[in-house]
Each structure stands twice: as C-alpha cells, then as structure tokens.
Amino acid sequence: PPVLVSGIQPSGTLHVGNYLGALRQNIALANDPARRSEAFLFVADYHALTTLRAPEALRRNTLDAALDYLALGLDPDRTHLFVQSDVPQLGELTWVFLCLTPTSLLEKGVAYKDKTAQGASANAGLLTYPILQAADILAYAAPGRGLIVPVGADQKQNLEISRDTAARFNQTFGTGGAASEGGADDGTEPGRGGLFPLPEPLILDDVAVVPGLDGRKMSKSYGNTIGIFDEGAALKKKVMSIVTDSTPLEEPKDPDADNVFALIRLFADEAKQAEVAAAYRAGGYGYGHAKKELLALVTDYFGEARERRRALAERPDDVRDVLAAGGAAARARAAEVLGEVREAVGFLNAG
Ligand code: TYM
Numbered sequence: 001p002p003v004l005v006s007g008i009q010p011s012g013t014l015h016v017g018n019y020l021g022a023l024r025q026n027i028a029l030a031n032d033p034a035r036r037s038e039a040f041l042f043v044a045d046y047h048a049l050t051t052l053r054a055p056e057a058l059r060r061n062t063l064d065a066a067l068d069y070l071a072l073g074l075d076p077d078r079t080h081l082f083v084q085s086d087v088p089q090l091g092e093l094t095w096v097f098l099c100l101t102p103t104s105l106l107e108k109g110v111a112y113k114d115k116t117a118q119g120a121s122a123n124a125g126l127l128t129y130p131i132l133q134a135a136d137i138l139a140y141a142a143p144g145r146g147l148i149v150p151v152g153a154d155q156k157q158n159l160e161i162s163r164d165t166a167a168r169f170n171q172t173f174g175t176g177g178a179a180s181e182g183g184a185d186d187g188t189e190p191g192r193g194g195l196f197p198l199p200e201p202l203i204l205d206d207v208a209v210v211p212g213l214d215g216r217k218m219s220k221s222y223g224n225t226i227g228i229f230d231e232g233a234a235l236k237k238k239v240m241s242i243v244t245d246s247t248p249l250e251e252p253k254d255p256d257a258d259n260v261f262a263l264i265r266l267f268a269d270e271a272k273q274a275e276v277a278a279a280y281r282a283g284g285y286g287y288g289h290a291k292k293e294l295l296a297l298v299t300d301y302f303g304e305a306r307e308r309r310r311a312l313a314e315r316p317d318d319v320r321d322v323l324a325a326g327g328a329a330a331r332a333r334a335a336e337v338l339g340e341v342r343e344a345v346g347f348l349n350a351g
Contacts, residue, residue, distance in 0.1 A: 001037040002146035002188075002200065004029050005137050007044035007084065010061035011052055014068050015225035016298070017210035017218030020266055025202060027072055029150065030079040039079040040140045040330055041069065046084050046132060050125040051115065066319050068228060071309035082326030084136060087335035093135035094128070095342055100168045101131055112159050118221055130158045134165035137199050139334040146188045147199040153208035154217065159201040160300030170194030173344040195340055210266065214243045215259045226263075226298065229306055239295045242287075249286035260290040267297040 007027045008018060030039035043065045045058060052058055062083055071082060084090065106112065106127050116122045127133075141147060149159060174194045190197045209217050212224030219225070226238050242259050255261040255277040263271050276293060279285035312319060335351075343350035 001035055002148040002197075003037050003140055003142050004035075004039040004041075004148055004150070005199070006040075006150050007042050007047070007133070007136060007139050008065060009044045009046045010058060010065045011047045011076055012061065012220040013225075013227045013229075014065055015174035015218055015220070015227055016263075016266075017152065017212065019072070019228050020207040020210050021204075022150055023069065023072060025204065027069070027074045029148075031073065031075045038140075038142070038333075039147055040082070040326075040333070041074070041079055042082050042084045042087075042136070042326075042330070044084045044136070046136075047129060048052045050123065050129055051120050062329050063316065063319060066323055067309060067312050067316075070319065070322065071305045071312055073305065073308075076322040076326070080326040080329040082323055084331045086323070086327030087136075087139065089331065089338045090132065090135050090139055092338060093139055093334070093341060094132045096345060097131045097134055097165050097169065098128060099173060101128075103167065105161070105164075106130070109161075111154075115221070128285070129160040129319075131165060133158050134162040137162050138169075138196050139337050140330065141190070141196055141337055143187065146197045148202055149199050150202040151208070153203055155238065156201060156203065159199060163198045166194075166196035166198050169341075169344075170196055176280070195337075196346060207266065209283070210260045211259060213238060213241055228302060229309060231299065231306065235254065235298065236295060239291050239298070242291060242294075246288040248288075249288075250283055252283040253280040253285070253287075255280040258290070260285070260287055260294055264290065264294050264297060267294070267301050272297075313331070 004026070006022060008014065008022065014023070026039075026041055029035060030041060043062050047063070048058060066081060066083070070076065074081060109127070109130055111129065112122075115126060120126060136148060137149060144264050147226075149162075151159065170190075170315070171194075188198050188200055212218035212222060213226070214222070214224045216222055216224060226235070226250055230238060241299050242263070244258060244260060247253050255265075261280065262274065264276055270274065276290065280290070
C-alpha cells in the first residue's frame with residue numbers, strides 16, 4: 001500500500017472546506033487498520049510563512065491545527081502527525097529540486113498568480129511554493145511504495161508539479177539503487193532507474209470544491225468560511241449570512257441552485273437530503289428554515305469532536321508530545337531519502 005502524505009497550512013482557523021476536502025479522508029485512511037503503510041500528516045508552517053508575518057499567530061495556529069486533527073479523531077499511534085518546520089531536510093531537498101525547475105513553470109503557477117492578484121507580496125517563497133510542496137511529499141517516499149495525497153481540487157496543479165518534479169529528478173539522476181527495485185508499470189511506484197514514485201492525488205468529486213457562504217470556493221482568503229469548531233452565536237451569525245436569492249417563502253425553490261442546500265447536502269444523510277430537497281420544491285419552505293436546518297446539522301456533526309477538543313485544549317503538552325514523536329519519525333525518513341538524493345546528485349558526502 002502507498003504511503004499517505006498530506007499537509008495543511010496554519011494560516012488561520014481550519015474550516016469545513018479543509019475538513020471535507022482533505023482532513024476527513026486523511027483521518028479515515030490514516031486510522032484504517034487494514035492499511036499497513038505509514039501516514040505522514042503535517043502542519044505546513046513553512047508554507048504559511050509565504051503569507052503570514054505574525055509569529056504569535058503562526059505558533060498558535062500551528063498548535064491549534066494539530067489539536068483539531070486529534071479532536072477530529074486522528075489516532076496518533078497510527079500516524080506521524082508533525083510540524084513541517086521540524087524537518088529541516090526539506091530545505092535541502094527543495095534546493096536540489098529548484099535546480100531542476102524551469103523558472104517559467106513557476107511563473108505560470110495558478111496559486112502564485114491568484115495570491116499576488118489578491119495583494120500577497122510576490123516573494124520568492126510564494127513563487128517556489130510548489131517545489132517546497134514537492135519536497136515535503138517526496139521526502140517521505142519509501143522503497144517500493146507509492147505516495148498517495150488526499151487533497152481538495154485547488155491542489156491539483158501543485159500535485160502535478162510534484163509529479164513533474166519527481167519525474168524530472170528520476171530522468172536526470174536515475175541510476176537504480178535500493179529504492180528503485182521493481183515498481184508498478186504506471187510510474188506511481190518507483191521503478192527501475194528512479195528514486196521517486198509519482199505522487200497520486202486523491203480528490204473526491206463531491207467535496208472537491210466545498211462552497212463558502214457566498215457560493216465561491218470556501219477559503220480563508222475570501223473570508224467566506226465556516227470554522228470546523230465555530231459554535232453558538234458565531235456559528236449562527238455565519239450561517240444566517242449565507243447568500244441566497246430573493247424567492248419569497250411561499251414559492252417553490254430549486255435546491256440545486258442554492259448556497260444553503262449546497263452545504264446541507266454535505267452534512268445530511270440521504271434521507272434528510274431528500275426530505276429537505278422536497279420541501280424546497282414544494283414551496284412554503286424559506287431560506288430561513290433551511291439555514292436553521294444547516295445550523296443544527298453542523299452543530300451535531302462536529303458535536304463529539306468539539307467535546308474532545310475542549311478536553312485536549314486542557315493538555316497542550318500532550319499535543320506537543322505527539323508532534324515531537326511525529327517530527328522525529330518524519331526526520332528519520334527524510335534523512336534516509338536525502339542520503340539517496342545526495343548520493344544520486346554527486347555530493348561528496350552522501351551523509
Ligand atoms: P490548504 O492549507 O489551503 O488546505 C488544506 C486542504 O484543504 C483543502 N481545501 C478544500 N477542499 C475542498 N473545498 C475547499 N473549499 C477547500 N479549501 C481547502 C485543500 O485542497 C487542502 O487539501 N498547499 C497546501 C498545503 C500543503 C500540502 C502539502 C498538501 C503543503 N504541503 C503536501 C498536500 C501535500 C495548502 O495550501 O492547503
């Protein structure tokens with residue numbers, strides 16, 4: 001089975017788009033007792049530094065993201081949960097990859113163009129962001145195994161760049177070696193002559209793009225999010241602010257054209273979805289009713305996790321212990337991979 005790798009930026013509070021698009025799959029796969037290979041799940045603080053200049057917030061968000069993961073049910077005994085910056089080998093691997101990357105490719109990056117268009121500073125970290133991402137996926141490659149990366153649709157291009165980077169390295173420095181015996185013919189596992197497998201994105205169709213309060217993709221930078229652990233008045237305020245059209249209460253409504261229903265269907269079971277859709281179509285059911293329904297669904301959906309989070313928040317040292325152990329395991333794997341990379345590119349000491 002492939003090694004599971006996925007990251008999340010601590011650039012703010014995690015939202016239900018992050019959860020449905022990636023965290024839920026990460027947790028389900030990482031906890032699955034049938035899965036016999038490793039999982040590396042991390043908080044991508046190096047990446048967050050491309051846009052965040054607030055040390056206290058970065059520290060707090062990083063610990064909060066780890067807490068969120070554990071509260072949402074991630075079993076730390078089955079997963080290496082860690083902080084990206086605890087793996088300094090990533091800087092070295094990024095450098096090696098950068099030396100193989102055409103500048104023109106980076107300038108075409110969708111995320112780079114989007115973020116700078118929204119006013120983020122056009123720093124070199126933001127430009128080279130996808131290559132750091134390639135490094136922080138490929139650093140955990142294991143001999144004879146593929147790499148699987150659960151993400152939302154917005155990471156598609158970054159994953160393509162990771163695959164291209166792996167292929168470019170393999171082509172340039174492919175010499176065979178311990179990590180390259182066998183491998184699947186489709187190139188997803190390292191084959192003869194290549195150190196790196198091509199990472200496979202895992203994108204689930206129905207949650208590939210979770211919509212936000214205004215119907216655009218839910219995103220911190222659009223300010224249209226529902227936090228996973230929002231509750232009470234704050235949650236209510238957000239749900240009530242979801243943008244709807246002005247169809248009067250009595251009239252029938254099309255559930256498939258409405259932002260409230262788009263979220264309801266992500267949290268309700270099939271029977272509930274059918275019931276609410278029928279009420280929309282029948283008329284006499286207003287957007288206010290639908291918002292109340294959504295509020296109840298979200299509150300209920302994260303209820304247990306919210307309780308676990310409260311308990312965990314009392315024990316931040318336990319969370320730090322989990323991260324320390326995860327960081328040690330991640331460094332150990334990355335150091336092995338770097339040893340092979342150093343050898344392959346011709347550094348005098350393979351280290
Ligand atoms: P980030 O931190 O923006 O988001 C974390 C994960 O949540 C997904 N996501 C969504 N999915 C569906 N609908 C949405 N509205 C939505 N918003 C966010 C993202 O696709 C992502 O899977 N560059 C990455 C972090 C990263 C990474 C990695 C991911 C760094 N290294 C290695 C995978 C592997 C990012 O900024 O995600």
